Amino acid sequence: MGTTRMVYIVTMLFSLIVLILSSSTVGYDYFQFTQQYQPAACNSNPTPCKDPPDKLFTVHGLWPSNMNRSELFNCSSSNVTYAKIQNIRTQLEMIWPNVFNRKNHLGFWNREWNKHGACGYPTIRxxxxxxxxxxxxxxTQKQNVSDILSKAKIEPDGNIRTQKEIVDAIRKGIHGKEPNLKCQKNTQMTELVEVTLCSDGNLKQFIDCPHHFPNGSRHNCPTNHILY
Structure with a gap:
């Protein structure tokens, strides 16, 4: 075998090893930071919320994701305890409540960590x-969707909004990047249920959310007549 061919084979093998190692440790392209509007989330849930919801967008989850739509799920089976998060528990209960059952915040946080968060290594340690x-x-970084909308004079007052109004307001709060909206029709009215903000794989800067609900999806937001 000639020297040139040997060098070529060694180079290809090295590149393959690097690709395998990098894919096993990273495995995602960007992050979705999804927040749910509590009243609409409760209206969309088959089981009624156990407690009255607040008129706020609160955290649903932070999800490492791929551009090719391949999903990352269930990267851990560890249990988070209240003892481990005691210094931040109060903040979590405020911004990341279990809207459907406020007596089980920890169960919700554990599901989000094991199903999604653990897949975010090494950005998420x-x-x-x-x-x-x-x-x-x-x-700290003011990615609170309720506040972003409020700064644009869009309040949760039960008025009808257009998709453009909502998207333009959010874009102003995240450096002009495109969010993803999730809606659902309830009792003949389409409600804004979730807003997703997207960031790069290092959580350093916002990016346009690459995937949106297609036309015909029950979660696609209409151009007009969105209740918020």
Missing amino acids: NDLHYFQTVIKMYI
Whole structure:
């Protein structure tokens, strides 16, 4: 075998090893930071919420995701305890409540960590860092959708909005990038249920959310007549 061919084979093998190692440790392209509007989330849930919802967007989850739509799920089976998050528990209960059952916040947080958060390594180092990161994004970095809409004079007053109004308001709060909206029709009215903000794989800057609900999807938001 000639020297040139040997060098070529070694180079290809090295590239393949690097690709395998990088894909096993990263495995995602960007993050979705999804927040749910509590009243609409309760209206969309088959089981009624156990407690009255607040007129707020609160955290649903921070999800590492792929551009090709392949999903990352269930990367851990560890249990987060109240003892481990005692210093941030109050903040989490405020910004990341279990809207459907406020007596089981911890169960909700554990599901989000094990199903999604643990898949975000190395940007997300561990479970505590996952929750600290979400607090930072929602509070310190002002990625609170309720506040973003409020600054654009869009309040949760039960008025009818257009998709453009909502999207333009959110774009102003996230450096002109495109969010993703989730709606659902309830009792003949389409409600804004969730808003997703997207960031790069290092959580350093906003990006346009690459995927939206297609036309015909029950979660696609109409051009007009969105209740918020």
